[in-house]
Amino acid sequence: MEPHLQNLYEVLSKVDGYVYPNEIELNWSILIVLYPYITGLVAGAFILASLERIFKLHILKPTYGLALLTAFSFMLVATMPLISHLGKPLRAYEIMITPHSSSAMAIFGFVYLWYLMVVLLLEIWFDYRCDMIIWANETKGFKRFLYRALSLWTTDISPKAVALDNKIGYIITVIGVPSAFLLHGYVGFIFGSIKANPWWSTVLMPVIFLFSAMVSGIALVMFIYIILNKIRKISVDMACLDTIAKYLFYILIIDFTLEGLDQIHRIYEAEESFEVLHMLVFGRLFFTLFIMQGLFGTVIPLITLAILQFYKPKVQIRKIIYFIIATLILIGIFFMRWNVVIGGQLFSKSFYGYTSFKIGLIGAEGYLMAAVWIIVPFLILTFLLWLLPPWKKKEDEIQVI
Amino acid sequence: MPQHLKRLISFFAILLILFLIMRQVLIPKSFGQLGHYRADAISENQVRELHYAGSENCTKCHDSIHIEKDEGYHKQLKCEVCHGPGLKHTQYADKFKDGHLPDSLLLHKPIERKECALCHQKNAARTKILFDTIDNTMIVQIDAMKHKLLNKKTKEEQKCIKCHNPHQP
Amino acid sequence: MKNNKSNLSRRDFFKNGAIIVGGIAVASAITTFDSVLFALEPPKGKGKWYGIGIDINKCIGCGKCANACKLENNVPKEPFYFRSWVEQYTIKNDGTIKVESPNGGIDGFQQSIPDEEIFKSFFVPKMCNHCAKSPCTQVCPVGATFETPEGIVLVDPNYCIGCRYCVQACPYGCRYVHPDTGTVDKCTLCIHRLKKGLQPACFEICPTEARIFGDLNDLESKINYFLKNHTCMVIKPHLNTGSKLFYNALSSEVR
Structure with missing residues (x-):
């Protein structure tokens, strides 16, 4: 028997209560968990970068370039889990040529392109154009050609041109922040607009997705910054890290509040679907929701960050604590996506039962495929850091404006 | 610029x-x-392939069965309810005038107990069903795995059609 | 001219309150009273507009419809793919509800609860509701699923990208991904049979004529007769999907 069908028969034996026969199979698997996860990392990392640029938090400067490049490398991969889970991946282009205006997923294609091409790409381009021209003169061979091509063979590095670049870069960042909100709010809307599914259908979903995105993106930059400095064997800028942690703390509070509000509202209204969801969260979702997302992903980081606002241990210990917190949050937000995507499919829309979820290691929707899409952005980031190292940029360029 | x-x-x-x-x-x-x-x-x-012919196509050849069925309680049952999809059968059957159809064209004959039980197995959801189309009768229900299961003489399992003519039960 | 007249009489007919059909919860504005039936404006144009009626009182749960659907439409045999299936609801004396649908009802139902514990029990055949405001066609990113002018919700298997968003959006669980093609598959109301003037397979095969379909625009049609003479209801009316599958004797337990 085909492994796919064998899997389904196994799931069938674990069905609890009654589910519609077509619901035994979970149609959105781990790849669709990754899709909002990765998109969220992008939006969060970009918002961290924009804090520096728009809100003039120059203390965050060591992470500005890193955050941008992180956002860009994850953005390049963001749609890949989505495309690779399609039944007909080669038809993916249809989303762009005949987008259905009433479909959240179709409009996402354009929001994505806008964000990737107009916001991230342009911001990085204007940010690095001058440097690329300079680096092109310092290097030889293929790398030189790359710099030339990426700067579109322009040569103008006069102060006037650089000032213009900075100005445009600033404008793009200003446009970028609402775009980042739009991008991830939209991902939330993809789920929040499904009225058939009471676990998803809440008006708060886009907002929750947005704030959890910021939390995860900031944690990711923190995580990468600490690792990168370890690799480069240079000391971490603790003032910068402390500030990031402060913002992480604030946004985590908002995120926690919103998610709490959503659940309280759900409990208080106790609609038709309440019983089935109640049993879901205390049953099949207990571990991922309360332990992974709630305890490790939210409560522990929240309390630790709160303590760190008043009591600051030694630098070395603080660095380790930040690293652990960033990791915990990254895992926690992953499970938040998991609880939304997988959790929303575990109960029947008849509200009379539950199916279960099982994925294999290999195959188009297995763990390995998911691991690929998590690892690839890091490889892209490594390449980008080699090509466009933010720490080699000429100083005081950004502060011109 | x-x-x-x-x-x-x-x-x-x-x-x-x-x-x-x-x-x-x-x-x-x-x-x-x-x-x-x-x-x-x-x-x-x-433009997909059809499988069910519709009972009008059956009566063209099996006229006598149709008349027989029309007098009994199964009169509103279409032939393909029990015999399965028969479009191929109706299309090609007259190509074999001697009546020896290849197996692929033969239709299913539901003679097993479990096949009658699909409708007539006793079930709480069936007891209150009335048919205004057939003189307000209730569907006949039995426990298909008990009702006269064994032949009294031979003690062998007997089929429903031993006593009931499916075309005129 | 003639059409106008029939529309007018139809509207009067509704205003007189002769029919009260599903979706009462959504009929908040009196100006959209028509929408109680259609859950949207009645379709323009004179063509057919299909609706379906199922009489729960007549269903004996033989599962022939589910079986016929699979045979007619080459639906995979495995018990995870159904365009049409039958559920048995059993409400026990203690108030608990048991729903079951072993293999979609194709192999028949075995009563799993003893008679003395049963308050009531009934069968509910399920299929695509061919909603007029279908949430599934709304979310399709590429326009690969749509409602035809005749009111049938179809999938374009040559254009579907297999994103499964529509599967998530259908409140009735009527869609699945065909394991061989990777595209979404669903009830077509046997549009290939309608073209030939035949009934859809499940309607053709129903031994008790519990299933009825017809043209909602034709006042003389079987479906309109059915709607006039029964107290009909749709499943999940609060979702305002404009479901065109009307059940007679639908209990509130059915979801």
Whole structure:
């Protein structure tokens, strides 16, 4: 028997209560968990970068370039889990040529392109154009050609041109922040607009997705910054890290509040679907929701960050604590996506039962495929850091404006 | 306008034009004629293979059974309810005048107990069912695995059709 | 002219309150009273507009419809793919509800609860509701699923990208991904049979004529007779999907 069908028969034996026969199979698997996860990392990392640029938090400067490049490398991969889970991946282009205006997923294609091409790409381009021209003169061979091509063979590095670049870069960042909100709010809307599914259908979903995105993106930059400095064997800028942690703390509070509000509202209204969801969260979702997302992903980081606002241990210990917190949050937000995507499919829309979820290691929707899409952005980031190292940029360029 | 902005804008303009050209090429012909979909998809959905013939086609040859069935409680049952899809049978049966049809064209004869039980197995959801079309009768229900299961003499399992004529039960 | 007249009489007919059909919860504005039936404006144009009626009182749960659907439409045999299936609801004396649908009802139902514990029990055949405001066609990113002018919700298997968003959006669980093609598959109301003037397979095969379909625009049609003479209801009316599958004797337990 085909492994796919064998899997389904196994799931069938674990069905609890009654589910519609077509619901035994979970149609959105781990790849669709990754899709909002990765998109969220992008939006969060970009918002961290924009804090520096728009809100003039120059203390965050060591992470500005890193955050941008992180956002860009994850953005390049963001749609890949989505495309690779399609039944007909080669038809993916249809989303762009005949987008259905009433479909959240179709409009996402354009929001994505806008964000990737107009916001991230342009911001990085204007940010690095001058440097690329300079680096092109310092290097030889293929790398030189790359710099030339990426700067579109322009040569103008006069102060006037650089000032213009900075100005445009600033404008793009200003446009970028609402775009980042739009991008991830939209991902939330993809789920929040499904009225058939009471676990998803809440008006708060886009907002929750947005704030959890910021939390995860900031944690990711923190995580990468600490690792990168370890690799480069240079000391971490603790003032910068402390500030990031402060913002992480604030946004985590908002995120926690919103998610709490959503659940309280759900409990208080106790609609038709309440019983089935109640049993879901205390049953099949207990571990991922309360332990992974709630305890490790939210409560522990929240309390630790709160303590760190008043009591600051030694630098070395603080660095380790930040690293652990960033990791915990990254895992926690992953499970938040998991609880939304997988959790929303575990109960029947008849509200009379539950199916279960099982994925294999290999195959188009297995763990390995998911691991690929998590690892690839890091490889892209490594390449980008080699090509466009933010720490080699000429100083005081950004502060011109 | 500085040179590098011109380059950038033309770069994006080229991308946009390429996209628009691709779009023109790739959009299917009938897309958008009736709505946001391929109008041809309707006719494509209509050209699938049929399997059920409809009882009118059965009575053309099996007239006597039809008359027989029409007098009994199964009169509103269409032939294919029990015998399965028979379009191929109706299309090709008269090519074999001697009556020896190949197996692939023969229709199913439901003689097993479990097949009668599909409708007549005793079930709480069936007890209150009335048929205004058949003189307000209730569907006959038995426990198919008990009701006269064994032949009294031979003690062998006997089929429902031993006593009941399915065409005139 | 003639059409106008029939529309007018139809509207009067509704205003007189002769029919009260599903979706009462959504009929908040009196101006959209028509929408109680259609859950949207009545379709323009004179063509057919299909609706379906199922009489729960007549269903004996033989599962022939589910079986016929699979045979007619080459639906995979495995018990995870159904365009049409039958559920048995059993409400026990203690108030608990048991729903079951072993293999979609194709192999028949075995009563799993003893008679003395049963308050009531009934069968509910399920299939695509061919909603007029279908959430599934709304979310399709590429326009690969749509409602035809005749009111049938179809999938374009040559254009579907297999993103499964529509599967998530259908409140009735009527869609699945065909394991062989990777595209979404669903009830077509046997549009290939309608074209030949035949009934859809499940309607053709129903031994008790519990299933009825017809043209909602034709006042003399079987479906309109059915709607006039029964107290009909749709499943999940609060979702305002404009479901065109009307059940007679639908209990509130059915979801």
